[in-house]
Amino acid sequence: MSEGDAAKGVEDRTDAGDGKFGEYGGRYVPEALMPAIEELTDAYERYVLGNEDGFVDEFRRRLAEFGGRPTPLQRADRLSERYGTEVYLKREDLVHGGAHKLNNALGQVLLAKYMGKERIVAETGAGQHGTATAMAAAHLGMPCEVYMGERDINRQRPNVFRMRINGAAVTPVTTGRGTLKEAISETMRDWASNVEDTHYVIGSVVGPHPFPRMVRDFQAVISEEAREQIREGAGRLPDAVLACAGGGSNTMGAFHRFVPDEDVDLYAVEAGGSSLEVDERTGVAPNSASLTTGSEGVLHGSRTKLLQDGHGQIVESHSISSGLDYAGVGPELAHLVDEGRVTPVAVDDDAALAAFHRLSQEEGIIPALETAHAFGYLHEHHAGLGGVVVVNVSGRGDKDLESVVEETDARGTPNAPDMSAFGGGL
Amino acid sequence: MSDLSTAFADGPAFVPYLAVGDPDYESSLAYVEALERGGADVVELGLPFSEPIAEGPTIQEAVVRSLEAGTTPDLFFEFVGDLEVDVPLVCMTYYNLVYQYGEERGPRPFVEKAAEVGLSGFVVPDLPAEEAGPLRAACDEFGLDLVSIVAPTTDEERLGKLVSVSSGYLYVQARLGVTGAQSSVSDRTAASLDRLSDVDLPKAVGFGISSGEQAATVVEAGADGVIVGSALVDVVGEGYRNDDPVADVADRLESLARELNAGAERGYSQRAPRPERTSE
Numbered sequence: 001m002s003e004g005d006a007a008k009g010v011e012d013r014t015d016a017g018d019g020k021f022g023e024y025g026g027r028y029v030p031e032a033l034m035p036a037i038e039e040l041t042d043a044y045e046r047y048v049l050g051n052e053d054g055f056v057d058e059f060r061r062r063l064a065e066f067g068g069r070p071t072p073l074q075r076a077d078r079l080s081e082r083y084g085t086e087v088y089l090k091r092e093d094l095v096h097g098g099a100h101k102l103n104n105a106l107g108q109v110l111l112a113k114y115m116g117k118e119r120i121v122a123e124t125g126a127g128q129h130g131t132a133t134a135m136a137a138a139h140l141g142m143p144c145e146v147y148m149g150e151r152d153i154n155r156q157r158p159n160v161f162r163m164r165i166n167g168a169a170v171t172p173v174t175t176g177r178g179t180l181k182e183a184i185s186e187t188m189r190d191w192a193s194n195v196e197d198t199h200y201v202i203g204s205v206v207g208p209h210p211f212p213r214m215v216r217d218f219q220a221v222i223s224e225e226a227r228e229q230i231r232e233g234a235g236r237l238p239d240a241v242l243a244c245a246g247g248g249s250n251t252m253g254a255f256h257r258f259v260p261d262e263d264v265d266l267y268a269v270e271a272g273g274s275s276l277e278v279d280e281r282t283g284v285a286p287n288s289a290s291l292t293t294g295s296e297g298v299l300h301g302s303r304t305k306l307l308q309d310g311h312g313q314i315v316e317s318h319s320i321s322s323g324l325d326y327a328g329v330g331p332e333l334a335h336l337v338d339e340g341r342v343t344p345v346a347v348d349d350d351a352a353l354a355a356f357h358r359l360s361q362e363e364g365i366i367p368a369l370e371t372a373h374a375f376g377y378l379h380e381h382h383a384g385l386g387g388v389v390v391v392n393v394s395g396r397g398d399k400d401l402e403s404v405v406e407e408t409d410a411r412g413t414p415n416a417p418d419m420s421a422f423g424g425g426l
Numbered sequence: 427m428s429d430l431s432t433a434f435a436d437g438p439a440f441v442p443y444l445a446v447g448d449p450d451y452e453s454s455l456a457y458v459e460a461l462e463r464g465g466a467d468v469v470e471l472g473l474p475f476s477e478p479i480a481e482g483p484t485i486q487e488a489v490v491r492s493l494e495a496g497t498t499p500d501l502f503f504e505f506v507g508d509l510e511v512d513v514p515l516v517c518m519t520y521y522n523l524v525y526q527y528g529e530e531r532g533p534r535p536f537v538e539k540a541a542e543v544g545l546s547g548f549v550v551p552d553l554p555a556e557e558a559g560p561l562r563a564a565c566d567e568f569g570l571d572l573v574s575i576v577a578p579t580t581d582e583e584r585l586g587k588l589v590s591v592s593s594g595y596l597y598v599q600a601r602l603g604v605t606g607a608q609s610s611v612s613d614r615t616a617a618s619l620d621r622l623s624d625v626d627l628p629k630a631v632g633f634g635i636s637s638g639e640q641a642a643t644v645v646e647a648g649a650d651g652v653i654v655g656s657a658l659v660d661v662v663g664e665g666y667r668n669d670d671p672v673a674d675v676a677d678r679l680e681s682l683a684r685e686l687n688a689g690a691e692r693g694y695s696q697r698a699p700r701p702e703r704t705s706e
Contacts, residue, residue, distance in 0.1 A: 027557065028553060028557055029479075030479065030554075031584075034579075035579045035581060175490075185478075189481075192479075192480065192603055193602055195602060297525065298552070300477070311498050312522040312527070313475065313493065314477050
């Protein structure tokens with residue numbers, strides 16, 4: 001098989017497999033959901049892997065026309081100069097809606113339509129997945145309800161407005177700490193109650209089989225394009241690909257087509273928060289670094305790496321970026337880390353915020369706080385990454401501006417403009 | 427015949443549920459003992475997990491109260507040892523807690539400990555038949571039962587898989603959704619029981635039963651038992667919010683348990699005699 005064939009896509013595979021990535025993955029869900037998951041697996045095999053009824057063709061057409069793909073791979077001139085290495089940016093922030101999330105949301109809402117489902121539910125952390133799902137649902141004429149933690153609603157108001165404006169119902173989740181973990185649990189409850197006519201658009205490569213595999217396939221367009229583009233732009237494959245990792249959907253999307261290229265180093269950059277230690281007294285991990293610090297367990301439908309205490313209770317995570325603020329991670333990513341194919345690294349809140357300002361000032365790109373973690377790692381470790389580096393710009397940072405102003409003032413971020421005169425006034 | 431199957435041998439079984447440690451260890455002991463006085467044939471004891479995806483708001487709040495009171499798997503086992511009841515006890519929890527217990531990964535240490543303290547079996551709502559192999563093997567090793575939940579959406583093929591890993595009884599989910607008290611019994615319950623009539627395990631119906639009348643309806647429709655959780659947990663939650671004395675809350679639990687148990691008995695006596703099955 002030529003290199004081109006290996007990178008071509010999902011069309012030549014027709015079997016969803018058993019949903020296991022080594023010892024990770026599987027299906028750990030209530031029995032009421034199992035028939036829906038089997039139905040979804042069947043639909044995934046037929047439509048996504050088998051292109052039945054031209055599903056993949058329609059998906060690609062809508063990704064291009066509605067989503068704005070392909071996104072550019074841009075050489076970052078000033079960062080390249082600063083770091084003495086060729087830095088390329090995969091511009092997923094330019095996808096319609098401002099993040100890679102639309103690739104998956106459009107795929108799943110379209111699939112739900114092919115399956116004859118009548119309603120969409122989704123969960124969201126930073127609001128980007130909820131926004132993408134609301135947009136895709138409006139585009140395809142499906143009613144949509146999005147569950148969002150109360151704390152995240154307060155942190156991400158612009159995306160709440162966008163979801164509502166696109167016609168979605170946004171339901172606050174008040175349990176626990178009111179973040180993504182609780183929103184996922186609540187959406188699973190809704191799905192269990194309405195499973196016969198409702199599809200749950202999971203927002204990352206997490207959850208029961210076939211979600212981790214299917215979401216990866218919808219997101220693999222990122223690395224499919226980037227692989228072609230870097231060969232054209234740099235004349236060769238990169239030495240390293242960097243992507244931030246919360247649940248891991250942009251990570252797996254950016255890595256997937258590079259996985260067989262063993263000379264390309266893959267770095268999953270997690271949220272190091274304020275510390276990598278777990279506070280045993282409060283049961284809080286002041287980070288969201290489940291690949292770096294987590295242990296194997298079962299959460300939200302699959303076996304994977306988790307932030308948990310010694311008894312198996314899931315601990316509260318933390319990140320300055322609500323999109324990374326999750327105690328689990330995709331099972332395939334956990335497996336690739338165990339295999340040594342993906343290197344997990346962590347960047348703390350302060351370094352991410354500094355990187356946010358650096359990219360905004362030096363390249364004119366305001367990145368999502370999630371993405372800023374990948375640039376934080378680039379800043380600190382560029383010397384060891386090789387001559388050509390691709391960084392996945394998973395989304396744009398408009399949604400984060402209120403938190404950035406507040407956090408920048410509170411932390412006295414060294415390379416940031418003085419925001420104090422504008423605090424809270426955005 | 428296992429302890430659990432035996433509990434269903436003489437008429438309908440009343441199977442109440444409470445979350446252990448809700449709202450604290452000592453009160454919870456008194457509450458479970460009150461359920462036995464009220465006629466429990468089996469008690470399902472919830473070991474709280476931080477992400478109870480199959481539970482509705484009532485049990486979810488109980489889980490939060492219990493975890494805040496410091497309930498851990500070891501305290502749960504201690505609780506079982508401290509209980510002064512004489513009915514079979516089933517542990518209802520989520521797989522991560524079963525999987526993480528002890529030094530060795532996997533369900534075996536948890537099951538071994540459960541057998542040591544005298545539990546009779548498990549209900550694990552997030553463990554479908556496909557992933558149940560290791561827990562089933564551990565249950566076989568230590569002589570415990572694994573109760574599976576049958577949903578209204580479970581088709582014939584899945585039912586076969588479920589039955590093949592199940593023992594003790596089948597937990598028949600009366601309706602779709604999560605746990606929580608309802609004012610009426612779903613029409614789907616009778617249809618579910620009809621589908622299960624050939625399965626050689628007792629069938630206990632749960633999800634939404636809150637009154638003696640509902641218990642009667644379910645048993646009359648052919649259930650071998652009724653499982654009641656949220657309606658009882660509501661009594662605990664209300665007592666906690668009102669700061670009521672533990673003895674008063676225990677009395678109310680005993681009284682509701684009597685009503686539910688009497689309803690189940692009434693339903694059984696009203697049941698039309700089933701035609702004798704003849705072998706062909």
